Amino acid sequence: MTGALVAAAALGGGGYALFGSGDDKPLAKPAPTATASPKPTKAYGVTSGGTHYGDLGQMLLPADGAVEPGPDFENYGNDAVLDAAQAKKLVEDGDGASRLTAAERKQVDAQIDAMHIKGAALRTYGSDDGELEYVITLVQVGNKLAAQAGPETFRKLAEGSDVLRKGPAVAGHPHAVCVMPKPTDSAPSSGEDEDEEDDGGDGGDDMSWLDGMYCSATEGDLMVQIRVDGPAPLSEDAAATVVAKQLDRIQAPGEGV
Secondary structure (H helix, E strand, O other): OOOOOOOOOOOOOOOOOOOOOOOOOOOOOOOOOOOOOOOOOOOEEEOOOOOEEEOHHHHOOOOOOOEEEOOOOOOOOOEEEEOHHHHHHHHHOOOOHHHOOHHHHHHHHHHHHHHOEEEEEEEEEEEOOOOOEEEEEEEEEOOHHHHHHHHHHHHHHHHOOOOEEEOOOOOOOOOOEEEEEOOOOOOOOOHHHHHHHHOOOHHHHOOOOEEEEEEEEEEOOEEEEEEEEEEOOOOHHHHHHHHHHHHHHHOOOOOOO
16 A cells, blocks of 8 residues: 555454554453344355354455456465465465564464464455456454454554545444555656656656555454555545445344444
C-alpha cells in the first residue's frame, strides 16, 4: 500500500504494527460474542459457537460475477488451501516480517503460537473492469479470543498513524476494519509525469499513482485479511462491496450485527 502500511507477521491476533513505531502494547481480551443457531451449507458451515467446519477453500468468495481469477500470490498461486504447518508459515512470513527486530520477532512468534493455527486458504481476484486486484486470506485458529483481538488492534493502529486513514465501512459487518494510506501530493497530475516514470527516470520507483486498502475482520474462528490494490483514487465502494460479500459468506452467528 504505497509503502505506508506494513502488517506484522501475525494476521489479526498477533496485532498489526508500523515497524519502528515502538508500539508493542499487549492485546486486550474481548468478551465472548453471542451465539445463534448455525446455518451450514453442504460444503461448509459454522456452529453456534463460531467454529467453522468443512473445506476452507469453499469458504472463499467464488471468482465469478464482479470478480474473476487474479494473478499468482508469491509461491501460492492464485487459489490455495494450506494445512496447519503451511498456514503457520504464511502467517510467520507475512508482510513486513523481515523488518522485525529480535524482540518483536519473539513477541510475534509467541502470539502466533497462542493462536493454535489449524489451516488457511487464500485466493486472488481481479475486478471485471481490470481496475482492482484483491488478495483474500482466511486463517482458521483454535484460539478464538486471539482472533477476535485483531480488528480492534488494527483500528487503534490506524487512529494513531501518521500515514494511515480510516477506510470505508463494510455493510453488515461493523466489526470489520479497513484502512488506507493517506493521500500524498506526489501523484502524477499530467501525462508528462507519467511518461517520465515510464522512461525509467528518477520517478521510476514512484508508486504514488497506486492506492490500496487493507481490511481486518474476524468471523468466529476465522481471521480474515483482505488487501485491495488499484490506481489512485481507489474505488472504495467497489472494494468494500467485495469485502462485505466475503464476510457474508462466512458470517458467524451473533457477530455481524
